[in-house]
Amino acid sequence: MASHNQITRIIITFVLIPLLTFQCHVCSQDKVNLSLYYESLCPYCADFIVNQLVKVLQTDLGSIVNLRLVPWGNTQIAPNTSWICQHGTDECQLNTVEACAIKVWSNLETHFKLISCIEQLHLQNKHSSWQSCFGSTGLSLNPIENCYNNGLGYQLETAYADETTKLKPPHRFVPWLLVNNQPLQESLKAFETTLKENLESSFIQVG
Numbered sequence: 001m002a003s004h005n006q007i008t009r010i011i012i013t014f015v016l017i018p019l020l021t022f023q024c025h026v027c028s029q030d031k032v033n034l035s036l037y038y039e040s041l042c043p044y045c046a047d048f049i050v051n052q053l054v055k056v057l058q059t060d061l062g063s064i065v066n067l068r069l070v071p072w073g074n075t076q077i078a079p080n081t082s083w084i085c086q087h088g089t090d091e092c093q094l095n096t097v098e099a100c101a102i103k104v105w106s107n108l109e110t111h112f113k114l115i116s117c118i119e120q121l122h123l124q125n126k127h128s129s130w131q132s133c134f135g136s137t138g139l140s141l142n143p144i145e146n147c148y149n150n151g152l153g154y155q156l157e158t159a160y161a162d163e164t165t166k167l168k169p170p171h172r173f174v175p176w177l178l179v180n181n182q183p184l185q186e187s188l189k190a191f192e193t194t195l196k197e198n199l200e201s202s203f204i205q206v207g
């Protein structure tokens, strides 16, 4: 498991503090690519999404970050091809629901609304009432049900499985965050450098 405090510290140091110091000017260029490899019912993942990533999206930082969510995580494929999710079959279902949300609403803010609602419920031990998220977000259940039932969700998850399995270096735990293709946990320096470079090319210092 990732150290939650470590992740929080990293985000605050390298993401939030620069945000307060710099102002965005050429936001469309040199965006920072963040990819989060996670699974829907891992408590650290839920916490990271609900309490950390949300800050990225609620601030100007959202405009310099390309955030991709990859809901597969530590799921295994059994020899008979069935999925074995770390936190049981509910997790397989919710990973697929979240994959469908990403596909159906390609806009990050839209699919993030549903995903963070589900993850918030999970933090409250209420993930089984995930369908209430459609009411609370105003998003429609139908396209997600269709995606889940018509096999698209399965295909999306298969592609995420493939992508996750091919990570180099392989992920060692979830949540696993790549910043411009560098795993955060193993390359703090690289992250710092990458973000600095992006900030230098994308921002001018204020004051």
Ligand SMILES: *[C@@H]1O[C@H](CO)[C@@H](O)[C@H](O)[C@H]1NC(C)=O
Binding pocket: 078, 079, 080, 081, 082
């Ligand atoms: C497939 O294999 C897994 C793990 O060995 C097992 O739990 C599951 O019941 C099997 N599923 C089917 C449909 O045979």
Ligand SMILES: *[C@@H]1O[C@H](CO)[C@@H](O)[C@H](O)[C@H]1NC(C)=O
Binding pocket: 030, 031, 032, 033, 066, 180, 181
């Ligand atoms: C981010 O990803 C996009 C699309 O995949 C790519 O074109 C771009 O070069 C990446 N940016 C960085 C800084 O790696």
